Amino acid sequence: MVGFVTVCGLVLGIVIGILRPVHIPAIYSKYVGLALLAGMDSILGGIKGYLKDTFDATVFFSGFLINSLVAALLGYLGDQLGIDLYLAAVVVFGSRMYQNIAIIRRVLLKKEA
Amino acid sequence: MNGNRRNSVIFLVVLFVTATGFGYLLAVQFEPTVNKAYVVPAQNVELVDIMQGLEAENVASVQRILDLRNQVVDFEARNAATSGEVAALTQRVQELRAKAGQTDMMGAGVVVTLSDSLRTPTLSDDPNYFVIHDGYLRSIVNLMRRYGAMAISINDQRILADSPIVCAGPIILVNSTRMSPPYVITALGDQDMLGDSISQDVFFRVLEMYRDQFGIVCSLEKKASLSVPASLKTSEWRYAKGAQ
Numbered sequence: 461m462v463g464f465v466t467v468c469g470l471v472l473g474i475v476i477g478i479l480r481p482v483h484i485p486a487i488y489s490k491y492v493g494l495a496l497l498a499g500m501d502s503i504l505g506g507i508k509g510y511l512k513d514t515f516d517a518t519v520f521f522s523g524f525l526i527n528s529l530v531a532a533l534l535g536y537l538g539d540q541l542g543i544d545l546y547l548a549a550v551v552v553f554g555s556r557m558y559q560n561i562a563i564i565r566r567v568l569l570k571k572e573a
Numbered sequence: 574m575n576g577n578r579r580n581s582v583i584f585l586v587v588l589f590v591t592a593t594g595f596g597y598l599l600a601v602q603f604e605p606t607v608n609k610a611y612v613v614p615a616q617n618v619e620l621v622d623i624m625q626g627l628e629a630e631n632v633a634s635v636q637r638i639l640d641l642r643n644q645v646v647d648f649e650a651r652n653a654a655t656s657g658e659v660a661a662l663t664q665r666v667q668e669l670r671a672k673a674g675q676t677d678m679m680g681a682g683v684v685v686t687l688s689d690s691l692r693t694p695t696l697s698d699d700p701n702y703f704v705i706h707d708g709y710l711r712s713i714v715n716l717m718r719r720y721g722a723m724a725i726s727i728n729d730q731r732i733l734a735d736s737p738i739v740c741a742g743p744i745i746l747v748n749s750t751r752m753s754p755p756y757v758i759t760a761l762g763d764q765d766m767l768g769d770s771i772s773q774d775v776f777f778r779v780l781e782m783y784r785d786q787f788g789i790v791c792s793l794e795k796k797a798s799l800s801v802p803a804s805l806k807t808s809e810w811r812y813a814k815g816a817q
Contacts, residue, residue, distance in 0.1 A: 465589045466589075469596065473592065481600065492601070496599060499595050521587060
């Protein structure tokens with residue numbers, strides 16, 4: 461049920477996005493990208509937690525929303541201050557995504573074996 | 574997750590909304606990344622607006638010139654009916670107008686098409702060989718003149734003796750009109766004379782070499798029916814006057 465709802469929501473969102481795209485100005489496009497990156501990191505974290513039976517919905521949602529917002533805001537703040545703070549977000553979330561993928565892979569391999 | 578039923582429903586709703594929002598952002602963000610080539614830096618938006626406004630004004634002005642010219646021709650035709658002398662003068666004016674490049678022209682001729690290479694230059698390539706430069710257009714126009722073209726145009730711009738063809742960064746200005754590839758250069762005249770002479774000219778051979786080596790588009794076609802638009806320039810003398 462949870463998976464079904466998630467996939468439905470995702471597909472609906474993508475379809476709306478394709479049919480009724482809002483044109484994001486190029487300068488904000490970067491921050492939306494950051495928010496998406498943080499979101500993807502949270503999703504992978506959620507999958508990891510689910511597989512390891514440590515999934516907590518509250519932690520997941522707060523992480524998902526707040527990480528996305530903070531990543532975008534920090535990126536914006538960094539640009540205003542003349543520091544490439546968005547690089548920090550890219551590195552942190554990027555490396556965490558790789559770690560989570562590695563953990564997911566290992567858990568799945570163990571289950572298969 | 575193991576709470577009561579109400580919590581579970583709320584959870585699913587929140588999950589659904591979040592997933593939808595995420596998918597929406599994903600789809601929306603994907604689009605400008607794909608079309609990155611067309612994304613304009615924010616500080617240029619204002620300038621682009623101004624330029625688009627001016628271009629719209631230009632288009633309106635062109636239409637006005639054409640309308641006024643049609644009106645003049647109408648008046649002339651009406652007056653020509655009044656006497657034989659006026660009719661003869663009107664005839665003469667129309668001939669002179671055609672010679673001055675102020676009328677649309679039709680007839681046989683050749684079309685030379687030039688366009689930038691579709692290949693991306695590698696690091697070791699000189700990118701200059703992959704694009705069409707203003708000088709190419711000037712040279713082709715000069716070749717056409719040399720081999721007897723009666724009327725020449727590049728895309729929709731008539732080329733007269735004083736038509737400027739200049740480079741302005743990634744685009745070429747012809748008669749101060751922005752142009753981007755492909756450049757279609759039309760010349761009315763003796764098809765065979767023009768076609769054969771141009772295709773055997775050294776400069777055209779060089780362009781063909783660039784075509785084979787760097788992938789630029791360069792072609793020459795003889796055509797029986799072509800049209801060249803009228804020049805939009807006024808025939809007013811600005812800096813020179815006829816000496817008495």
